[in-house]
Structure formats: structure tokens, C-alpha cells
Amino acid sequence: MELPLAINKASTTPPFEQLRMQLLAAVQNGTLPAGTRLPTVRALAGELELAANTVAASYRALEKDGVIETRGRSGSFVAATGDPTTAQLQLAAQAFAERAGQLGVSPAAAVAAVRAAFDAR
Template identity: 60%
Template sequence: MPFIIDASSATPPFEQLRQQVIEQVRSGELAPGARLSPVRALAEQLGLAANTVARAYRELEADGVIETRGRAGSFIAAHGDATQQQAQLAAIAFAERMQHLGVARDDALALARAALDR
């Protein structure tokens, strides 16, 4: 998820970052459940103050684009209608559990397919 900040732009850096996250969510490049870089790490990477990235994250959270899970970090929020949101949350929970268990991606997908075919 590369972000580029144009220092010569009239658009403030926090807004440039906010807009790029939204665009990547819309394009599918950032999928629901994707973990965003920690504020300080992203600030350092982009050459910004941590408060600038934190402001972008706060505004994205207020808009429902991301959710913050305390020390676990910030993640792209589920979006769409209520049924779609619940399905996305279930898929995220499944993926996180499979990763925690050390199940390979292809094996996890096979398990999901088998469960759906029941």
C-alpha cells in the first residue's frame, strides 16, 4: 500500500493520505480487514509528523473507512450493506483464525469451500 505525499500540493498532507486510503479501499487494493501501518512507522516512511498521520487515521475512522483495535492497530473496516458487513467480518475472523493456527492459505480456502458446499 504505497502512499505518496506531494509536498508542493495545496492539499494538506493528512488529506492527501486520507484520500489515498479511500481510493485504495474503493479500488479493492486495500480490502476489509487489511492492517494499516502503525502511525509512527507510516509517518517516518512518508517523512511526515506522527500527528499528521494520526489525524488522517482519526478522520478515516470517523468516516467509517477504518477501525482502530487498540494495540492491535488500525484496519480497513467492513463496508456495504449490513449483510455484506457481517459476511466481511466473518471472513476476517476466519482468516485471522487460520493465520493464528498456521493453516496455509490454500488449505484455509479449501476448508472454506468445503464448509460452503455442505
């Protein structure tokens, strides 16, 4: 399976997080439908020129979020039970946290801004 994945080594976002976000997006947009077998950690690491531990960290994070499941020696697969709403919220929160950090805003001030936005709705 050919996945359109690319790691920007100049990005301030760690490679494992870039990979996690790209795989999550592929699940959400249907490029990786439920039940799809993912490349092995070593194969994907070689393809993306990353350390195997970097790919494994992405897979572990996605598994923790219920997006993928590991079936022992059979490999890793897109889970049938991943909640797209939760995944979308996680992406939005990550983007917000990253932008708030770029602006030099403290976590407490960022959370206060979110609460104010909800109150204004």
C-alpha cells in the same frame, strides 16, 4: 505491506488530506481489502517523512467516516462496513469544493450550482 502512497509537499492540499484521500482510494479500488491491517502511525509517518500527528489525523478522519477501525493496541484495520457510495460521494464533493475554491466561487454560489445541476437532470 507495500502501499503506493506519496505526499506532494508542493500541493495546496494538506498532507493529512492527501494521505486520507489516497488511503480511501486504496480501500475503494480493493488495494486495501476489508480486514487489512494498516501500518502503525509511526511506521507510516517515518515512511512518508511526515509528523506522526499528520498520519494520526488521517487515520482519525477515516475512522470517523467508517472506512477504518482502530482496535486498541492491535492497530488500525480497513473496516468491513465502509460504504463505498458515501466514500465516492465524499471524494467528488471534496474535488468540487477544491475546484470551486480555486475559481474563487463562494460556498453559497457553489451549492447553488450543484442544485441547478440536479434540477437540470
